[in-house]
Amino acid sequence: MHMQQPDESGRFGDFGGRFVPEALMPACLELEAAFKEAWSDPAFVGEFRHVLAEFGGRPTPITHLSRLSDKLGVRIFAKREDLAHTGSHKINNVVGQTLLTKRMGKTRVIAETGAGQHGVATATAAARLGLGCTVYMGELDTQRQELNMFRMELLGARVVPVTSGSRTLKDAVNEAMREWVTCVEDTHYCLGSVMGPHPFPWMVREFQSIIGQEAREQMLSRGEGVPDMVVACVGGGSNAAGIFAGFANTTSRLIGAEAAGGAAVANGSPGVLHGMKSMLIQSEFGQIEEAHSISAGLDYPGIGPEHAHLAATGRAEYVPVSDDEVIPALQLMSELEGIIPALESAHAVAWIIREAGRAIPSGSSVLLNLSGRGDKDVAQVREMLKGQQ
Amino acid sequence: MHMQQPDESGRFGDFGGRFVPEALMPACLELEAAFKEAWSDPAFVGEFRHVLAEFGGRPTPITHLSRLSDKLGVRIFAKREDLAHTGSHKINNVVGQTLLTKRMGKTRVIAETGAGQHGVATATAAARLGLGCTVYMGELDTQRQELNMFRMELLGARVVPVTSGSRTLKDAVNEAMREWVTCVEDTHYCLGSVMGPHPFPWMVREFQSIIGQEAREQMLSRGEGVPDMVVACVGGGSNAAGIFAGFANTTSRLIGAEAAGGAAVANGSPGVLHGMKSMLIQSEFGQIEEAHSISAGLDYPGIGPEHAHLAATGRAEYVPVSDDEVIPALQLMSELEGIIPALESAHAVAWIIREAGRAIPSGSSVLLNLSGRGDKDVAQVREMLKGQQ
Amino acid sequence: MKSLERALRQIRGEGRKALVPYFMAGVTPNWRDYVHAAIQGGADAVEIGLPFSDPLMDGVVIQEAGLRALNAGTTLASVCAELQQESFSVPLVAMTYYNLFHYDGLERAAGRLQQAGITGAIVPDLTLEESTHWRAVCASSDVATIFMVAPSTTSDRFVQLAAATEGFCYAAARMAVTGRAAGAGDAQRVVDSVREVSDVPTYVGIGITQPEQARESSAFSDGVIVGSALVARVLAGDSPVEIEGLIATFRDAIDG
Amino acid sequence: MKSLERALRQIRGEGRKALVPYFMAGVTPNWRDYVHAAIQGGADAVEIGLPFSDPLMDGVVIQEAGLRALNAGTTLASVCAELQQESFSVPLVAMTYYNLFHYDGLERAAGRLQQAGITGAIVPDLTLEESTHWRAVCASSDVATIFMVAPSTTSDRFVQLAAATEGFCYAAARMAVTGRAAGAGDAQRVVDSVREVSDVPTYVGIGITQPEQARESSAFSDGVIVGSALVARVLAGDSPVEIEGLIATFRDAIDG
Numbered sequence A, B: 001m002h003m004q005q006p007d008e009s010g011r012f013g014d015f016g017g018r019f020v021p022e023a024l025m026p027a028c029l030e031l032e033a034a035f036k037e038a039w040s041d042p043a044f045v046g047e048f049r050h051v052l053a054e055f056g057g058r059p060t061p062i063t064h065l066s067r068l069s070d071k072l073g074v075r076i077f078a079k080r081e082d083l084a085h086t087g088s089h090k091i092n093n094v095v096g097q098t099l100l101t102k103r104m105g106k107t108r109v110i111a112e113t114g115a116g117q118h119g120v121a122t123a124t125a126a127a128r129l130g131l132g133c134t135v136y137m138g139e140l141d142t143q144r145q146e147l148n149m150f151r152m153e154l155l156g157a158r159v160v161p162v163t164s165g166s167r168t169l170k171d172a173v174n175e176a177m178r179e180w181v182t183c184v185e186d187t188h189y190c191l192g193s194v195m196g197p198h199p200f201p202w203m204v205r206e207f208q209s210i211i212g213q214e215a216r217e218q219m220l221s222r223g224e225g226v227p228d229m230v231v232a233c234v235g236g237g238s239n240a241a242g243i244f245a246g247f248a249n250t251t252s253r254l255i256g257a258e259a260a261g262g263a264a265v266a267n268g269s270p271g272v273l274h275g276m277k278s279m280l281i282q283s284e285f286g287q288i289e290e291a292h293s294i295s296a297g298l299d300y301p302g303i304g305p306e307h308a309h310l311a312a313t314g315r316a317e318y319v320p321v322s323d324d325e326v327i328p329a330l331q332l333m334s335e336l337e338g339i340i341p342a343l344e345s346a347h348a349v350a351w352i353i354r355e356a357g358r359a360i361p362s363g364s365s366v367l368l369n370l371s372g373r374g375d376k377d378v379a380q381v382r383e384m385l386k387g388q389q
Numbered sequence C, D: 001m002k003s004l005e006r007a008l009r010q011i012r013g014e015g016r017k018a019l020v021p022y023f024m025a026g027v028t029p030n031w032r033d034y035v036h037a038a039i040q041g042g043a044d045a046v047e048i049g050l051p052f053s054d055p056l057m058d059g060v061v062i063q064e065a066g067l068r069a070l071n072a073g074t075t076l077a078s079v080c081a082e083l084q085q086e087s088f089s090v091p092l093v094a095m096t097y098y099n100l101f102h103y104d105g106l107e108r109a110a111g112r113l114q115q116a117g118i119t120g121a122i123v124p125d126l127t128l129e130e131s132t133h134w135r136a137v138c139a140s141s142d143v144a145t146i147f148m149v150a151p152s153t154t155s156d157r158f159v160q161l162a163a164a165t166e167g168f169c170y171a172a173a174r175m176a177v178t179g180r181a182a183g184a185g186d187a188q189r190v191v192d193s194v195r196e197v198s199d200v201p202t203y204v205g206i207g208i209t210q211p212e213q214a215r216e217s218s219a220f221s222d223g224v225i226v227g228s229a230l231v232a233r234v235l236a237g238d239s240p241v242e243i244e245g246l247i248a249t250f251r252d253a254i255d256g
């Protein structure tokens, strides 16, 4: 059931590791030790599961998408992370990291956010534990996502607009790391995906693997067996890693749907960014390119190092999905199933729609990780559909 | 555990009944018979529960609000209807009614909506079953809640702006009833609360009573016993009726928090509206007044007839909460607990904050029905807080 | 038998089809002039709308008229007081919603109607099942309770409603609120269903907007009710004299 | 021992404190004139920033300089090619991020530096643990690998880093990225920690913005690095001559 453990240096095969200023190394080492210790302590694991159950809304159900299935000729099941508290899988990770923050005796967290989902989730978990919280958000994103900014403030967080670089997610990560240097003593950096320096990719995957564990049990207990395919969207890759974790040692094919404008596996090459070695989209001179995606959560030029490794070994496949396919997929899912998916999750839906009867043989069973709900995206979708008319 | 059954004519004590045009009487009678039959059929009840589990996200957890509890000196538990699909308890009712629609051989539903919560829920459940769906929404509300209108359209529903009267919820109900007359043959009117003509108040309460059943089991199984108080906000009263249903035959005090500007029990008198006899806010000449509340879902001049009866017998108490108390309550809940409540639900929170140590003796256990999430309200709250500065 | 039904049966006895126009009380200061004009034009009885905030059974035209009347301060009491000052040569029938009577108190409301010379009441949201109290109150007065039947009415309900209605039976021509569509619709089937079980006068309403439609429907019924078509003219500013002329064209069509 | 460390040890041997200014390559077309001017003003070595899209360890000033350089088309190759055309009388040290070398290929990148006359590299995101490959590649060249130590560095890491660093040890005065705050901060403790375990030259950077601060920090270390304070002047449009003057005031403060 379990995915591979990283080696001593935090590598998954050739990828991962730690590429951070020396000032942060002690914190990374401390974090690794603290996580290892906590994660093998049944009391901590129990608390983590308890909070996710009583606060986070776990387990999330698996819904058989019967009308979409009939239409496409495949059996589709959705793991409903959209029903988790704050509207996506992000809550699993932040509950884990904030509990760990407390355990390490730190009193504050910082986080980066793109569209705001991870920022809202972090502010939420921090509020519950009474931790201070500052969220770094690209200035462009603060303008595009004013309401999420206000949501974080309601939750007691301070939101700092990041004015450097492209003023989006990539720069928010840079800025959060720069800030972490200044306050690492009492502050934990609550990273939002399976990326960054070791132990983050591993730790975040472990916290998210509850998705896959539940999903596997649920598929088995409803008599479906393991699905032929497991499909998830991939920005940094935390929701994908979480659900893959339940099926890594089965015969399920694992598919990660990347935004075509940020397809680090299809269009990237190995490189070093944000503390990790992974697949990145780069210019011909080794500068990191900006990603371009309709969905803020996939608007990242890299991918988590474990995914780079799974791609290299062929255990998982990563497929690009273009912006054009995403809106129709969101519409079809809404109309047929009464679930408005997040634009991120709609990438996975779009791939299934495109490939049913092709890369997905008719009659296959497909487990879709519905990583989040689309409420955050309806204003944007509305503008785009207006623009099309 | 159960609440009272209405008598043959659909009365709870003096309240309830059926006050509809003759053209609708056969449909009301048919609906009553169909619901009775279905509700005593284990297959239907099983399907209802199955859909709520696999699609609706039930059971919703109970969260101990430990930081708010500490601050107020009472033990507060929240029933997390905000985690249900579409963001509130409304899904329970619409799943029941759409399943019944199908069973009755009808192919279409209509619904009224205020802010859009019940409309979105209805559109959602209709999409899932492939039923046609038209939602009537006061024109003022369509302007105030453009995004919810678009959400319904994404889900395949048609939204009709209602231009009569005050162009808000009350008129949307009038218009839905007027329309129902024209299409009652193939169309079910999916009413959104425990109001309207018999059997709606009873049927909706039965569908919502899953909240109370779960909550009671959850309180007992966590060793808390029945709470000293059960507190819910009341617009029409469906979420309140749902949670009260689990505790009606216990020693729990039942409290319904009404918006002060629509406090039908405190400021109303018996009257007849929307097919029912209940407590209503009326002018001195028997005209129905418009309600005024910060929260669209409580912006209704009446209350469900069963609540009028519970108020008359003293089994439940109904308390007005003013707009001014609601925003600080929403803020406190967000900051301390990491849960942004719907403005409606924030009325119940506000009452607890106001009365802890007063009407609620210190050390009491209080079960709060957190009927919905505040995401739909953040834009409005933001504007209001801006205005205050 | 109450005076309303006696009068209406007599009209039928004379071989005449009844023409019953509807006006909203209080819609203009001179609203009673329209009632007089209608009688002048050939009405056999007049429906007087009492405005209510939430007219569940009315379309946009009568809603608008009601709103104007309410904004002008019209109440059940004010209408009754105004009517009391005059007398009319044909029966008057109130049309309103139950809450107005309920709020006033049923005895008091019935008393007001009686004193105002109103001899019947159509209350579309007062179902047969809920009407016991109201009918008991009216039993000691001369105010008749008029029930509607509709295309959706089931056969057992036709029996009960036809038996309970006083004055006449209001046969809705279609499944719709007032003022939505025009023509006889299902009226003939509805009227026939009443006739099978009762000899109460049965009038067709909901959708009679043209004299020709009135003629058509009165051919298989005992009369017609004309509402939104007239109210629309009043809202548009037609004078009582113009309304009198309009009513006369209906009269001619029915009689001709 | 590589040439960089020999040169820097010799400076210390002469009783002189080292002054190491930083310039961003490519920030202006005449950027190399600033390097010459700095040497003229009294620099003992010069840090050459190679611009990277995501400078994790830099504050706004150096970020801005990097952005200008990138927009002007500056690359690792272009900088090395430009430097190859000239010669400088003091050692040059590259400062950049690991991805530039990684993308180019470590052998190729090290070869470029060597040919450009760059004798050392500061790569703040290349941790000791991840540096094995790079150091192995540089072993056969004259490019030294310079490590940083910070106030958060633990005692075992001081031992390892001081042992591994070549040329000098970069002592960060504070927990911050470049250009955020000024003053000696924790520098003395950091320098002392290195000295306890090694005799490698140890220079203080991160926060040296004024000649007085340079004097203060050089009193307990072997030299100082001045970055954002100079880059800010370059961005503001100061000429090479003005920069030469500014460097000279640092020189005087340190020596005086």
Ligand SMILES: Cc1ncc(COP(=O)(O)O)c(C=O)c1O
Residues within 6 Å of the ligand: A088, A089, A114, A115, A117, A118, A192, A193, A194, A233, A234, A235, A236, A237, A238, A239, A240, A296, A297, A298, A342, A344, A345, A371, A372, A373
């Ligand atoms: C709903 C949703 N899905 C997916 C993602 C992408 O993140 P990850 O690839 O780490 O799952 C995000 C990020 O914001 C998200 O909000």
Ligand SMILES: Cc1ncc(COP(=O)(O)O)c(C=O)c1O
Residues within 6 Å of the ligand: B088, B089, B114, B115, B117, B118, B192, B193, B194, B233, B234, B235, B236, B237, B238, B239, B240, B296, B297, B298, B342, B344, B345, B371, B372, B373
């Ligand atoms: C979150 C929420 N709570 C409460 C209500 C009020 O409805 P009821 O009183 O029927 O529970 C609404 C209505 O829209 C709602 O959205």
